[in-house]
Amino acid sequence: MREPTRVFVVDDDPEVRALLGRVLGKAGFVVAEAGSGAEAMAALAREEADVVLVDIRLPDASGLDILRWAREVELASEFIVLTGHADVETAVEAMRLGAYDFVAKPWRNAELIEIIGKAAEKKALRRENSALREVMTRRDGLPQIVGQTPEVRDVLAMIDRVAPSDSPVLIYGESGTGKELVARTIHLKSPRAGRPFVSVNCGALPDTLLETELFGHRRGAFSGAVQSRVGLFEAAHGGTLFLDEIGEMSPAMQVRLLRVLDSGEVRRVGEERTFHVDVRVIAATNKDLAREAAEGRFRWDLFYRVSTIIVPVPPLRRRREDIPLLVRHFTAPARGGRALRFSAEAMERLMQYDWPGNIRELRNLIERLQILHEGDEVQVSDLPPELTAPRAAPEPAESPLVTLQEMERRYVERVLRATGWNKAQAARVLAVDIKTLNKKIRDYGLTRPA
Structure with a gap:
């Protein structure tokens, strides 16, 4: 939901300020006011407005003085100058100093509201352009989370x-x-x-x-x-x-x-x-x-x-079955790299490796092979030493048929490992409170790895 436009009224006549407050308030603007240049500059230094309506003649300063001050401090507000018919030349000078527009007294409410709306739109567009300039250097391609586990x-x-x-x-x-x-x-x-x-x-x-x-x-x-x-x-x-x-x-x-x-x-x-x-x-x-x-x-x-x-977010070693999909994703022609195939034995080594650097490490390996590997198929001998070193023998396969209690114990232990034994996180994932989680840890004799 878009925030309402904030308008700041600067005029030494309290009746003018009250009138503008009523008119602009009914139009949906948030209105603040000041009766002098000093009061206005102090208020705008504390909190910036979207649009400032400033009378050209004030008891302690002119509207031009406020415009010069705003330009000096790089205030992002848009200024609309209120002026009498005899002050048109001064209003033109105000435009040169950066005012968005000037409105002659007496004004027509509908016209003033329209001008304020356009000034606020210009301010919003300038803000968006500044944001886009900051963002452009940080943009990557569209994200794609690869995996089916x-x-x-x-x-x-x-x-x-x-x-x-x-x-x-x-x-x-x-x-x-x-x-x-x-x-x-x-x-x-x-x-x-x-x-x-x-x-x-x-x-x-x-x-x-x-x-x-x-x-x-x-x-x-x-x-x-x-x-x-x-x-x-x-x-x-x-x-x-x-x-x-x-x-x-x-x-x-x-x-x-x-x-x-x-x-x-x-x-x-x-x-x-x-x-x-x-x-x-x-x-x-x-x-x-x-x-x-x-x-x-x-x-x-x-x-x-x-x-x-x-x-x-799980580490890659907890989702080994996704490694072939990730390899195909990183070697896809659309990514600009050279197409590579992995032999069955080489792919098996990729799936056995624990990947301490996770997906970033896998992507780095693929890019290195695309640049340095000669040929289209990668063999085990082409992989770096850390992937070809002998692995410890895996533990015997567990029976696929276990009790419901044992299934719960394994799942609680899995969630605790995935969250680094952060009990607050684990309880949220399991949809239980901390007290219940602590009871399950005690009941199942689960202990945190050293």
Whole structure:
């Protein structure tokens, strides 16, 4: 749902302000007001409006002074100048200073409302263009989650359930399992699909850079800030912001992020005014954030704020049957690489390997073979040593017929392993409370691996 347009009225006549308040309020605008230039500039420095209606003559300043100030501080609001018939030349000067339009007193209400609507639309388009410029360098191809195993079907079913909502999502999984792919898929299946998807790796940047990446900065806020920059929260307005490796965020940045998530307002570095943002946050981590919080490295309040819904992503070794499908996907001609075939023995080695780097490691191997391998078919001898080393003999196959109690024990143990023994996550997946999960752990004698 689109936020109502915020209009700020600057006029020294209280009757004019009251009249405009009534007229614009009935038209669906949110109206604030000021009776002097100083009051107006102080208010706009705190919180930006979409459209500013400013009288050309004020007791302590002219409307032109406010326009010059707005240009100096790079205020993004659109300005409409209110002027008497004798002030047309001054109004033209206002247009040169960046005003959207001028309206002569007395005005016609319908005309004024139409002009305000167009000014607000222009402001929204400028904001969208700024967002798109920030997003363009971060765009990848359309996501495709490849796999047919029950583990992948569980992830896809969870995506379908959570995508329509605006609730925060925490994606949990080992490095290289495709957490960003899951986040993009959630975004593209959501009502926000037509808006930006913006991602940032919280562990790749020091605090000072991460702060300006997320929140933006004003020109001159620090050495080297030669121009103002839109932050990723603003760039993602109306869409989704993906915070990868959120568990690497410092305590100080966790506080700032929590404040934005609670208030829905962003303040650029070096500025006093705030910006309203409408963003869905999806975070990802390869850490047990509940344990990190218990040990004081992650804030509990931020953990609860970002983990309304937890989506566990399985490692590749838990979905070995998907490896042939992934290989065909990575060697497809549409991806621009050279077609490769794997002998039955080579494919068997791929399926036996544990893939500590998960899908990222598999994709890296395929790309390397496409470049370096001579011939069309890959043999076992062409694989790297880690894939050809002898494997320990597998455990004897279990009987396919077991009791219902034994099936439950195995499944509880499987969920605990998949979530890294995070009991809060495991309980959500099993749809039981923590007390019930602890009882099953005791009853089945399950123990956490060392």
